[in-house]
Amino acid sequence: MSNSEIIELTSKHVMNTYNRFPVAIVRGDGRRVWDADGRVYLDFTSGLAVCNLGHSHPNVVKALKDQADKLIHISNLYHIGPQSILASLLTGNSFADKVFFCNSGAEANEAAIKLARKYFSVKGEERFQIITMEKSFHGRTLGALAATGQKKFQAGFEPLLEKFTYVPFDDLDALGKAVNAKTAAIMVEPIQGEGGVNVPSKGYLKGLKAAARKVGALVIFDEIQVGFGRTGKLFAYEHEGVTPDIMTLAKGLAGGVAIGAMLATDEVAAAFTPGSHASTFGGNPLATSAGIAALKTILEEGVLDNCRRSGHYLVERLEGLKKEFPFIKEVRGKGLIIGMELEAPGPEIVKESLSKGLLINCVGEKILRFIPALTVTKEEIDEMIGILSGVFAGLTKK
Numbered sequence: 001m002s003n004s005e006i007i008e009l010t011s012k013h014v015m016n017t018y019n020r021f022p023v024a025i026v027r028g029d030g031r032r033v034w035d036a037d038g039r040v041y042l043d044f045t046s047g048l049a050v051c052n053l054g055h056s057h058p059n060v061v062k063a064l065k066d067q068a069d070k071l072i073h074i075s076n077l078y079h080i081g082p083q084s085i086l087a088s089l090l091t092g093n094s095f096a097d098k099v100f101f102c103n104s105g106a107e108a109n110e111a112a113i114k115l116a117r118k119y120f121s122v123k124g125e126e127r128f129q130i131i132t133m134e135k136s137f138h139g140r141t142l143g144a145l146a147a148t149g150q151k152k153f154q155a156g157f158e159p160l161l162e163k164f165t166y167v168p169f170d171d172l173d174a175l176g177k178a179v180n181a182k183t184a185a186i187m188v189e190p191i192q193g194e195g196g197v198n199v200p201s202k203g204y205l206k207g208l209k210a211a212a213r214k215v216g217a218l219v220i221f222d223e224i225q226v227g228f229g230r231t232g233k234l235f236a237y238e239h240e241g242v243t244p245d246i247m248t249l250a251k252g253l254a255g256g257v258a259i260g261a262m263l264a265t266d267e268v269a270a271a272f273t274p275g276s277h278a279s280t281f282g283g284n285p286l287a288t289s290a291g292i293a294a295l296k297t298i299l300e301e302g303v304l305d306n307c308r309r310s311g312h313y314l315v316e317r318l319e320g321l322k323k324e325f326p327f328i329k330e331v332r333g334k335g336l337i338i339g340m341e342l343e344a345p346g347p348e349i350v351k352e353s354l355s356k357g358l359l360i361n362c363v364g365e366k367i368l369r370f371i372p373a374l375t376v377t378k379e380e381i382d383e384m385i386g387i388l389s390g391v392f393a394g395l396t397k398k
């Protein structure tokens with residue numbers, strides 16, 4: 001099928017919930033993808049921070065093939081080998097003692113919200129309030145949507161799940177005023193992704209945890225986007241040395257395969273007992289086998305080192321562009337989640353880049369988000385900068 005054939009079929013039969021670019025991607029290898037007409041693109045979007053090891057990483061492909069030959073699915077009525085191994089690897093490399101598996105980020109956050117409620121219900125405490133941040137993003141299902149502190153995603157879907165309170169991100173004073181004896185949890189992305197790559201001040205997460213503890217509330221970190229190596233450490237909270245009670249993961253967790261996970265300490269996880277929560281596909285053999293391969297690759301093949309090195313280099317090159325183009329306001333981020341705030345139309349730049357063979361992403365109207373694979377090379381960053389500066393130069397000529 002060609003690009004135009006796929007586009008026609010999509011328009012006719014797929015619900016119109018995405019503003020798609022007029023190409024269909026049919027193949028990927030490392031940091032490159034090909035469209036249905038055979039055009040190649042350098043990919044700095046990674047399926048939106050999912051393909052952290054690049055497209056079709058051989059270790060992940062092998063794990064999937066081997067597992068598919070043996071067993072694709074079995075229910076959680078039985079024990080699942082790869083699920084138990086991935087859980088042990090996740091707890092062995094994080095603050096957590098226990099894992100619940102699901103299939104997406106929103107589902108992981110739903111599980112986190114349910115666990116926080118159940119934890120206090122078991123303790124016999126009436127606590128329902130969950131504090132989240134303005135400009136946050138936690139997913140599109142109704143609970144996760146209520147947690148998301150952005151009106152544009154909620155409009156038309158009210159009434160939302162109750163008892164969510166939003167406070168400005170990176171504002172400990174506002175948080176201090178919002179917490180009270182009815183607060184069950186404070187939920188936060190250690191770095192906001194969708195909200196514009198917002199990095200909080202040093203000490204913010206520590207202060208946030210102190211604010212929660214002061215009233216006996218739990219802390220939930222949503223590391224769906226910034227976890228799994230994206231910031232140069234396996235989990236973003238490691239940069240600040242502050243651990244949550246509950247953490248959610250999805251996106252990069254299985255090298256491109258759909259998966260979600262909610263991790264917690266033993267003390268909190270004990271509130272979930274048989275029947276409390278479930279997912280038919282959660283922790284299935286295929287997804288968790290891919291997850292094991294992805295996690296081992298990150299830990300054993302120098303991926304985090306490359307992420308830090310490439311991240312520094314990318315920032316350096318983007319700062320270089322800032323000297324040349326006055327419409328660039330700020331470059332910010334950590335590891336390989338980098339935002340570039342502009343006084344220029346982001347969507348137009350993304351469209352122009354696509355026509356020149358580069359996939360980049362824009363959040364809001366004015367912030368370019370760079371989320372290449374953590375395996376991206378210096379040469380690929382140079383190539384990206386070359387294309388982008390050409391697009392920027394074209395913009396100033398108009």
Ligand SMILES: *Cc1c(COP(=O)(O)O)cnc(C)c1O
Binds near residue numbers: 106137
């Ligand atoms: C993407 C994302 C989600 C939602 O994940 P889905 O898999 O799309 O449901 C939740 N939180 C954060 C921080 C995200 O980046």
